[in-house]
Amino acid sequence: MRRVLRGVVLLLLVVFVAPSQVAAASARDTGQPVVRVGTEGTYPPFSFHDPRTQALGGYDIEVVEAIADQAGWKLEFVETQWDTIFPALDARRIDVIANQVSVNDERRSKYGLSDTDTYSHGVVVRRTGDDGVKTLADLKGKTTAQSSTSNWAKVARDAGANVEAVEGFAQAAELLAQGRVDAIVNDNIAVLDYLASTGSDDVEIAGNAGEELSEQVLAFRKDDSALVDQANRAITALKADGTLAGISRKYFKADVSVPDGGSADLSEGRGHRGTWEVLRSTAWPMLVGLVKVTIPLTLLSFAIGLALALVVALARISSSRILSGLARAFISIIRGTPLLLQLFIVFYGLPQIGLKFPPFTAAVIAFSLNVAGYAAEVVRAAILAVPKGQFEAAATIGLGYSLTLRRIVLPQAARTAVPPLSNTLLSLLKDTSLGSVVLLTELFRESQLAAAESNEFLALYAFAGLYYWVICVGLSAAQKRLETRLDRYVAT
Amino acid sequence: MTDTTERNAERARVRVSGLEKSFGDNKVLRGIDFEAREGTSTVLLGPSGSGKTTVLRSLNVLETPDRGVIGIDDVEVDFAALPPGKAGRRASGLLRAQSGMVFQAHNLFPHRTVLENVIEGPVVAQKRPREEAVADARTLLDQVRLGDRGDAYPFQLSGGQQQRVGIARALALKPRVVLFDEPTSALDPELVGEVLAVIKDLAADGWTTVIVTHEIRFAEQVADQVLFLDGGVIVEKGPSARVIGDPREERTRRFLKRVLDPG
Numbered sequence: 001m002r003r004v005l006r007g008v009v010l011l012l013l014v015v016f017v018a019p020s021q022v023a024a025a026s027a028r029d030t031g032q033p034v035v036r037v038g039t040e041g042t043y044p045p046f047s048f049h050d051p052r053t054q055a056l057g058g059y060d061i062e063v064v065e066a067i068a069d070q071a072g073w074k075l076e077f078v079e080t081q082w083d084t085i086f087p088a089l090d091a092r093r094i095d096v097i098a099n100q101v102s103v104n105d106e107r108r109s110k111y112g113l114s115d116t117d118t119y120s121h122g123v124v125v126r127r128t129g130d131d132g133v134k135t136l137a138d139l140k141g142k143t144t145a146q147s148s149t150s151n152w153a154k155v156a157r158d159a160g161a162n163v164e165a166v167e168g169f170a171q172a173a174e175l176l177a178q179g180r181v182d183a184i185v186n187d188n189i190a191v192l193d194y195l196a197s198t199g200s201d202d203v204e205i206a207g208n209a210g211e212e213l214s215e216q217v218l219a220f221r222k223d224d225s226a227l228v229d230q231a232n233r234a235i236t237a238l239k240a241d242g243t244l245a246g247i248s249r250k251y252f253k254a255d256v257s258v259p260d261g262g263s264a265d266l267s268e269g270r271g272h273r274g275t276w277e278v279l280r281s282t283a284w285p286m287l288v289g290l291v292k293v294t295i296p297l298t299l300l301s302f303a304i305g306l307a308l309a310l311v312v313a314l315a316r317i318s319s320s321r322i323l324s325g326l327a328r329a330f331i332s333i334i335r336g337t338p339l340l341l342q343l344f345i346v347f348y349g350l351p352q353i354g355l356k357f358p359p360f361t362a363a364v365i366a367f368s369l370n371v372a373g374y375a376a377e378v379v380r381a382a383i384l385a386v387p388k389g390q391f392e393a394a395a396t397i398g399l400g401y402s403l404t405l406r407r408i409v410l411p412q413a414a415r416t417a418v419p420p421l422s423n424t425l426l427s428l429l430k431d432t433s434l435g436s437v438v439l440l441t442e443l444f445r446e447s448q449l450a451a452a453e454s455n456e457f458l459a460l461y462a463f464a465g466l467y468y469w470v471i472c473v474g475l476s477a478a479q480k481r482l483e484t485r486l487d488r489y490v491a492t
Numbered sequence: 493m494t495d496t497t498e499r500n501a502e503r504a505r506v507r508v509s510g511l512e513k514s515f516g517d518n519k520v521l522r523g524i525d526f527e528a529r530e531g532t533s534t535v536l537l538g539p540s541g542s543g544k545t546t547v548l549r550s551l552n553v554l555e556t557p558d559r560g561v562i563g564i565d566d567v568e569v570d571f572a573a574l575p576p577g578k579a580g581r582r583a584s585g586l587l588r589a590q591s592g593m594v595f596q597a598h599n600l601f602p603h604r605t606v607l608e609n610v611i612e613g614p615v616v617a618q619k620r621p622r623e624e625a626v627a628d629a630r631t632l633l634d635q636v637r638l639g640d641r642g643d644a645y646p647f648q649l650s651g652g653q654q655q656r657v658g659i660a661r662a663l664a665l666k667p668r669v670v671l672f673d674e675p676t677s678a679l680d681p682e683l684v685g686e687v688l689a690v691i692k693d694l695a696a697d698g699w700t701t702v703i704v705t706h707e708i709r710f711a712e713q714v715a716d717q718v719l720f721l722d723g724g725v726i727v728e729k730g731p732s733a734r735v736i737g738d739p740r741e742e743r744t745r746r747f748l749k750r751v752l753d754p755g
Contacts, residue, residue, distance in 0.1 A: 397661065399616060
C-alpha cells in the first residue's frame, strides 16, 4: 500500500512541478519580458493558420509582432476560443488579447485598452436574398449567431435579437447558410474575407450595422499599465513610419489603421482549396496533435486516475466511516457533474484561489479525477468479487493487508476489472477532445483550426473521427490480448 | 520462578480455556476448554451448528473470540483482555503464525502455480530465502504425492490433488499445529481416501493436528482424542475408542447413530 501511495505522489509531483519549472526556466534565460498573447487562431484574416505552412498569421498577429519589436517584448502565442479569452486574461494565463477586441464602455472600465489599431464597421449578414433582413432594426425578435461574449453579440442583443452562441465566424456562417439562424452581425472585414475565401453565395451582406465606426484595440489587464504604455508608444511609432498601413494594405488593400483609409477589398481572397487539398495539409498536424497531446494526455490521466481509483475504492470498502464517507462523496460528485464543468473548475476556477496549472497539467488533473470517480466503483466491485476464502487463505499464511491486496487480491480482481476499465479508457480518449477548450492543441482542436480556415467541416471532423476510431480499435485489440493473458489460470 | 524446561515438558501444545463467541444474538461458543499434547491428533465431532468450526477458526484467529484464552506453544492470548487496534492485531498475528490451516474449499491462489502457492507464505511472509523455501516445498509436494505437479495451475488438478496442495501450503509454514476444517467435505467420494491417507501420514510423522470432520471411521483411526460438541459446549471428550466406541452421553450416541447408519 505504501509503495502504491508513494508512486501516486511521485507521479503527481512530476505532472505538477515539472512543467511549471520548465516555463520558469524559459522565462529566465532571456532579458526580454515574455508577453503571452491570447488569440483565436480561427478568425481569418486577423488570426488564423496558413493552410500550407500551418504557421499562425494574419493582420492582428503581424500587428502585435510589430509592436513587440518596437517595445522589446518576447511573444508567446496562446490560442483559445473567443469566449474563454477574457477569462484567460483575468486568470493571468495570457497578458494581452490580440483578436480584434472592439472598444465598449464595459471593457474600457474593466481592462487596460491600447490605442486603436483597426477601424472598421459592423455589417448585418443574411441568407442570400432574404429581404426580411436589411438593417439592425430588422433583427428584433430574430435569431443571430455570434460569439456570445463579443461586442457584436452585444450589438445584436441591443437590437432585440436572440443570440445563439457559436465559436467563430465560420461556424456562424454555416448556421446561417443552413437556415438555423436568421442573421449575423460582424465586422465587415471578417465577412468580406469569408465571402472571398469560400466563394460562398449562400450568405451576403445586407447592410451596415449602425453608422458608427468600430474601433479595435489590444486588451491588457487593468493593472498592467506599463504594458499598455509601451504598446501605445509602439502603435504611435508604427503609424508614423507607415508599418501598420503596410500590414493593412497587404491584407485588405486599404489602410484600416486610420479612420478614413478607404474600403477594404478582399475580393482576391486567400485562394479557395479543394477538400482533398485541405485534408492532405491537415492530416499531419492532426496526427501531431494526436501523438503529442491526445495520447499522452489519455495515458497519463488514465494511469494516475487508476491509482487514485484504487485508493478511493479501498477507502470506500474500509471499515472507517469517515474514509468510506469521503470516498462516497468524491464518487458522487465526480459522477454527478459534467466533465466539461470539472475541467473548467480546474482550469478557470482554481486560479481564483491561487492554484494555477499549465493547460496540460490542468487537463491531466481534471481527467484523472474523473477517471478515478468512475473507475473506483469498478475496482471496488472487482475486489469484492474475489472470494472471501482468498483473503482468509492469505491471512493464514501470514500476509498482511497490503501484501494480501498486492499479491493475492488485485491480480485476481484485474480479471474482472479489465473489460469495464477498457470502456473507461476508450471514453477518456474521446473525452480528451474537451481539452480543446482549455488551450490544448490536441487532435480535435487541430481539426477545428483547419475547419475555421477552410470551412470544410464535414470532411475535417470526419477525418478527426477516423483518427480517434483507429486508436480505439487498437486499444480494443490490446484489451482482448490482456484478457486472454489474465485468463491463463482459469479453466475454459 | 519455576524451572521453564520442566514447565514446557508438562505444558500441552494447544491450550484452550473458557472460549466464548457470539454472532449477534446467537451464542455459538459457551465456554470451551481442552488441551492437545504435542504430536497428537484431536478430532472435533458434532452436528452442524455445534460450534466445532468456530473453535477451529478461533485457534487461527479467523474468528476473534469474545472471551477465553488460547495458547499455542509459546504464544498465549487472553481475548477478554485483547487491546484494541494495532497492539491487538499484533498479538492475534503472533498466535495465527503458530498454526497452519487447511480449508474445506482448499482456497488455493488460482493465479499461482502449485509451487508458488506453497512457497508464498515462507518467502513473502516469513522472509525465508527462496531457494530454501523451494527445496522445502518440493519435499512437501513429494510427501503429499504431487512431486511432479509443481508447475501446474490449481485449475488443472483434481479436487483431491488441490486439497493435498492446500495441505502442503499449510505445512510449508512449519506451524506448531495444523488445523483441518472439514478437509474432505467438498470432495467427490472417490477422492476422499487419498486426502485422508495424507492426513494419517502426518499424524504418524508426529505433526500436532486439530481436525474438524464428519468421517467417523477416519476419526476413530487417526484421533488420539475426540471432542464431541453440541450447542456450543463440549458434551463429551476422551480417547477416540471410548467416545466413538462407547459414548456415555445420550447426545453423542444419537449423533453417531445418525451418522454411521443413515436412513
